Amino acid sequence: MSDARSRDFSRRQFLQQLAGAAALVTLADWRLVAGEGTAGKAAVAQPWYQRALRWGQTNLTEIDVERFDTVWWREHWRRTAVQGVVINAGGIVAYYPTSVPLHRRAAHMNGRDLFGELTAAAHADGLAVFARMDSNRADATFYQAHPDWFARDANGEPYRATGLYVACVNSPYYHEHIPAILHEVATRYRPEGFTDNNWNGPMRDQPCFCGNCEQLFRARTGAAIPRQPDWNSPLYREWIRWNYERRTEIWEQFNHATRQAGGPECLWVGMMAGSQNWQARVFRDDREIYRRTELVMLDDQRRFDPEGFQHNGEIGARIRGVGGWDKVIPESMAMYHLTEHNFRLAAKPEPEVRLWFLEGVAGGVQPWWHHVGSDQQDRRMLQTAEPLWQWHRRNEAYLVHRRPRVTVGLVWSQRNMDFFGRDDGGAHVDDPWNGWMQALIRARIPYVPVHVDDLDREVGALGLKLLILPNLGAMSDPQVAAVRRFVAAGGNLLATGLSSLSDEWGEARDDFALADVLGVHLPPRHAFRDEPVRTRWAKRWTQTYLRLHPELRAGIPGPRSGDEPEIAGERHEVLRGFEQTDILAFGGMLEPLAVEPGGVVPLTFVPAVPTSPVESVWMHEPRTDIPGLVLRENAAGGRIAYLPADLDRRFARENLPDHGDLLANLVRWTSRGDIPLKVEGAGLIHCHLYQQSAPDRLVLHLVNLTNAGTWRTPVHELIAVGPFMVSVRFATRSKPENLVSLVSGERRTFEQTGEWVKFEVTRIVDHEVFVIS
Ligand SMILES: [Zn+2]
Incomplete structure (x- = not known):
């Protein structure tokens, strides 16, 4: 679809969502829907947290207060069509002249209110603002003033990270200090909301034994906090549950603070991670929080080799399946190099960013570019986002408000x-x-x-x-x-x-x-x-095997040892494709x-075969009925x-x-073959199929993960694949009329047989997106 057509469509949909005169609310009028407008207007317009799809963040370092080039970055906001920005406010360091005691002001402020300046600029440009906090740590001066506000290990020693002291979630640091900052920022600057890099406090492997924690846990259970992890102990399980509950309570408390100070839509949304394992270790309760929050700020910037880009294609669906399919999930995407080792000042290779972006967007997250520091000497990283974010702007009507078409x-x-x-x-x-x-x-x-x-x-x-x-x-x-x-x-x-x-x-x-x-x-x-x-x-891992039944090797050319069983019956269809073998490598135990x-x-266990010496490498127990x-x-x-x-x-x-x-x-x-998509052709392609608005419109993303860097980050260059034969099953028997590519803008031809629409895709470089309607 051409840009003009897709813009036209987007405009039409937007107008339908607004009623009558309320359509005159312009996109720049964030204030009207962010808590300060009239109730009537706010009721008919989409709230800001549903409209702001594209985000950007220049994460401030202390030296940036002296060198931040506001003119250049405002232009970058415009070039990348962001609708919201994340601006550092406070926590470890305040980027505004705070009056909250012990809230350390950034060095070199010299009277500059950088947070205030950037927030005013963003609002003037029609952008939503998330005030960024980092509520987890403080310096030695703070620690010495309130040593009982900080987490302690079993020996009473304070936990430290990056040279700072880790605050206890059950102390006045969380009850008073952070809410005071939230109140100050919300009333003085009116950001649309707050996000927080590290709000969960000490992790599971940093149990806090401070006086506050000991007292609260004893009041709840009548017992002391367990000294050692013991998953079989009901008390330790209770400690785990108590920690989750406290984090969810912090979510509620901070939201109460920001909404009281900044209006009912002044959200506090912390930050969440995409890894189930990590979320468990920091006590962030995915389901409780995704259900509560109007918007999810997802800090999931890097690719890990075992999960690959595929993880980013999945995470949006995992969150929205719990929190609601229309939820907006901006995902922080690093423009700098981030793998096992971080080069925060060097550009991430563009193809790596591109595939991470395309998989994320196909899976249902919204893009949020991220730089650390305002002065980038590797200028390449400043060029990565624009074409991707502009593509998103042109096609956003097809990227939200949709449900997966899956079985x-x-x-x-x-x-x-x-x-x-x-x-x-x-x-x-x-x-x-x-x-x-x-x-x-x-x-x-x-x-x-x-x-x-x-x-x-x-x-x-x-x-x-x-x-x-x-x-x-x-x-x-x-x-x-x-x-x-x-x-x-x-x-x-x-x-x-x-x-x-x-x-x-x-x-x-x-x-x-x-x-x-x-x-x-x-x-x-x-x-x-x-x-x-x-x-x-x-x-x-153990050298074990699985035996396929019935065994077929008596009928297949090969050496005869005399123990080949007669072929008895036919194999089950789940073993299709394995006709030339009677065993499969396994590796596990049964x-x-x-x-x-x-x-x-259809499969039985063959116990461990010695791996060496080679003289012993044969099946000592060739068959079991396991x-x-x-x-x-x-x-x-x-x-x-x-x-x-x-x-x-x-x-x-x-x-x-x-x-x-x-x-x-x-x-x-x-599933009895009840799968609504067939894609034939060579390559590793992640297919995402959605149904949108009416049952008659489908959106299909094909992301090309066929790459030399797929299993080892980063990707160096894109490698084109194709052709593919694609068959998609419609939800209804109605006749689709249009097949349009959102990448080339071309209209394509297709065949229809019953419920199936069939078409060829000759070549995919990075991705293809088709709208069938
Ligand atoms: Zn504590």
């Missing part, structure tokens, strides 16, 4: 990360999750992360046909009941590993809570119930399971697959194509 839900919960993952969340939770994420993306199967406590709502809203439990070990009885309801209504289920074995605290039940649904039971004293053993299994009648076992996979169909008409073999975790670790192919086969069989 597959991948189920998650933060409590599982806490109480099942415990100290090894990477092995128990991240790896199985990443294995599924990579397998689904690789197979071009659209999926959506679903929180286990939102199953009823999301299954209905999105029309999910298959739920995958990726080693979801810790499940409460109500969560198990929600899965049962789904299955009883004819839903299909695919569970791996230890799913449903433990209760919500990670304590193993006698059997899987879903044993009857899966048709599989755990014998007494099974290793899955033994925490040290299952953790060792999860972390280790023990016997009791399988109920009616279950099909199931690696159990399939069945139930009375409700659903298909059920249980995969005790941890191939999801193994795929994340070993990246063997067989594992990815088998996982994809399982999804296709279990």
Whole structure:
């Protein structure tokens, strides 16, 4: 679609959203919808936090007070079409002449009020402003004035980070000092809201034993704070819960402070991270907070090799699935180099930024460029954002207010990360999750992360046909009941590993809570119930295999050893593609399971084979009846697959194509092939399919991740792929008339057969986006 047309569309939609005279509210009138306007106007216009989609941030260093070039950066705001900016206000350092005691003013201020200047400039340019705070640390002067406001370890020593003292979340630092700053900034400068880099205080591995904490915990439990982590102790679990609750309470308290001072829409939104594992370690309760907040500021700037760009394509859906599909999620995207080591003053290679941006936007986040320091000597980083942010501006109508068109839900919960993952969340939770994420993306199967406590709502809203439990070990009885309801209504289920074995605290039940649904039971004293053993299994690799049934090698050319079984029957369709082999590499460990009648076992376990000396490298125990996979169909008409073999975790670790192919086969069989997208052609393409406004409009993103740098950041150059044959299933039988590319602006031809629209994509450099209407 041409720019003119897309702008025209965007304008039309905008006008429809405003009623009559209220349409005269211009985009520059942030104040009218940010708390100071008349109630009538605010009621019909979209609030600022839904309209400000594109963001920018020049994170101030202390020296910037002397050198900040306001004229240049205002021009950069305009060039990159941002609608909001994040401006440093206070916390560790104040960038305005604060009156709050001990709130240290930035060096070299010399009477300059940089925060005030930039906020006024942004407001004059029609931009929303987030006042940026960093509420976690203070200097020695502050510490000496209020030593009891800071976190202490078990020996009574204060925690320190980057030379500063870490504030205690239960002290007047959080009750009085930060609210005083919020009040001062909100009343004096009227920012639209506040964001905070590091608001959660001490992490899980920094338990605070200060007087305030000891007293509060004793009042709650009658006991002292546990000295050592012990996940099996109810007291330690209570300490974990108490810490989460306090962070959620801080969220409420700071919002109360900012709204009281700055009006009902003066939001305090902290910052959140994209990693489940990290969020657990800093006690930020994803579900509680995403449900509460009107907007999520996502600090998720860097690519980690095991998750790749794929993670950024997923994170928006994981947040919006909990917080609401129309929620705006600006994501901080570093324009500087950020990998294992940070070069904050050097430009990140442009292709790396580009793919991170495209995956994030395709997955549902909004862009927020980020620089550290106002004077950039590597000028390249100042050129990266403009074309990307301008593309976003031209096409924004298609990038928000949409729902994923999917049939597959991948189920998650933060409590599982806490109480099942415990100290090894990477092995128990991240790896199985990443294995599924990579397998689904690789197979071009659209999926959506679903929180286990939102199953009823999301299954209905999105029309999910298959739920995958990726080693979801810790499940409460109500969560198990929600899965049962789904299955009883004819839903299909695919569970791996230890799913449903433990209760919500990670304590193993006698059997899987879903044993009857899966048709599989755990014998007494099974290793899955033994925490040290299952953790060792999860972390280790062993040279084990899975045997495919029936075995076919008697009919395939190769050496004869005389032990080839006669070919008996046909293989199950989940083993399609493996006709030339009777074994698959595995790497994990299994023990016997009791399988109920009616279950099909197409894979069995082959125990460890010595890796050396080569004289010993043969199968000492070539076959067992230990199931690696159990399939069945139930009375409700659903298909059920249980995969005790941890191939999801193994795929994340070993990246063997067989594992990815088998996982994809399982999804296709279990979902009865009910998948609304087919993409044929070579390459690693992340496909995102959405339904928008009317059921008749679909938006399809194809992001090209085929790259020499896909598994090792950063990307050096883009590599084009194609052609692809794309088939998309429409929601209704209505006839689509238009197929338009939002990248080239061209109208394309297509074929329609029944519910399927089919077209060719000849070449993709970085991405393609198609609107079918
Ligand atoms: Zn404390």
